[in-house]
Amino acid sequence: MGDNDTPSGSKIPTHVAIIMDGNGRWALSRGLPRLAGHRAGTENLRRIIRACVEFGVKYLTIYAFSTENWGRPREEVDGLMHILENVIDKELAELHKEGVQLRHIGRLEGLDPKIQEKVLNAIELTKNNQRLVLNVAFNYGGRDEIICAVRKMIQDGVRPEEVDEEMVGRYLFTAGVPDPDLIIRTSGELRISNFLIWQAAYSEWYVTPVYWPDFNKDEFRKALDTYAQRDRRFGGLTASVEDNPSHA
Numbered sequence: 001m002g003d004n005d006t007p008s009g010s011k012i013p014t015h016v017a018i019i020m021d022g023n024g025r026w027a028l029s030r031g032l033p034r035l036a037g038h039r040a041g042t043e044n045l046r047r048i049i050r051a052c053v054e055f056g057v058k059y060l061t062i063y064a065f066s067t068e069n070w071g072r073p074r075e076e077v078d079g080l081m082h083i084l085e086n087v088i089d090k091e092l093a094e095l096h097k098e099g100v101q102l103r104h105i106g107r108l109e110g111l112d113p114k115i116q117e118k119v120l121n122a123i124e125l126t127k128n129n130q131r132l133v134l135n136v137a138f139n140y141g142g143r144d145e146i147i148c149a150v151r152k153m154i155q156d157g158v159r160p161e162e163v164d165e166e167m168v169g170r171y172l173f174t175a176g177v178p179d180p181d182l183i184i185r186t187s188g189e190l191r192i193s194n195f196l197i198w199q200a201a202y203s204e205w206y207v208t209p210v211y212w213p214d215f216n217k218d219e220f221r222k223a224l225d226t227y228a229q230r231d232r233r234f235g236g237l238t239a240s241v242e243d244n245p246s247h248a
Contacts, residue, residue, distance in 0.1 A: 007055055007224035013181035015059035016052065017203070019195055020045070022187030022211030029211075035079040040213035042083055046091065049100065051217045052132055055224060059133045059177055061105070063195050067141035070110075081115060084138065088118045092125065099131030105173035106140030107148075135177065142197035145173050174199055182227045184220075186212040204230050 027037030149171035
């Protein structure tokens with residue numbers, strides 16, 4: 001396909017979430033330090049954001065730093081924090097110009113106060129942009145998100161009989177954002193890794209062996225083409241099965 005080709009079919013997911021895996025292995029396979037892979041992964045994110053805008057994806061959620069990543073070597077953690085700060089400093093103006101609305105999901109607590117301030121400023125600056133909503137999951141964990149939601153409901157005096165899926169959704173970090181239609185995981189690992197475990201209940205998954213820094217626009221198009229061929233049933237039956245019960 002040419003670079004300007006759009007995904008086949010018209011079934012573009014509204015919300016795509018990505019577990020950007022394989023930065024370290026990408027670097028090691030080239031004899032580079034792991035942080036070089038994270039920098040390359042950050043560069044690639046710019047390309048995927050542009051592809052989302054071009055293809056008509058409205059929400060993109062990226063798994064940038066999990067609550068478990070604090071257990072990595074201190075040098076790598078410090079490097080990731082520096083990359084986050086550097087991305088905000090260098091990319092914010094362009095993202096704002098492109099109509100990208102930045103949101104953060106996860107806990108800002110635990111991050112350097114200077115980084116917290118930059119994240120909050122970026123959110124405030126871009127809050128009215130509508131072309132693409134970019135959720136950055138940084139210091140995020142799916143179980144931690146549910147714990148936070150339960151605590152907030154208790155603090156707000158929510159009665160047990162009031163608790164349903166809609167209520168829980170309003171207390172999650174992703175409140176107001178539709179559940180992901182498609183979750184992409186690069187590098188071939190077959191794990192959820194504590195990512196959007198409530199929201200992903202009926203998401204379609206696409207796993208590719210390609211490392212994140214090499215997951216370019218063409219690879220993204222392949223994922224969207226595969227999604228377009230899926231029959232999303234949400235626990236129900238397809239129309240063909242309903243018409244032909246013997247096939248159930």
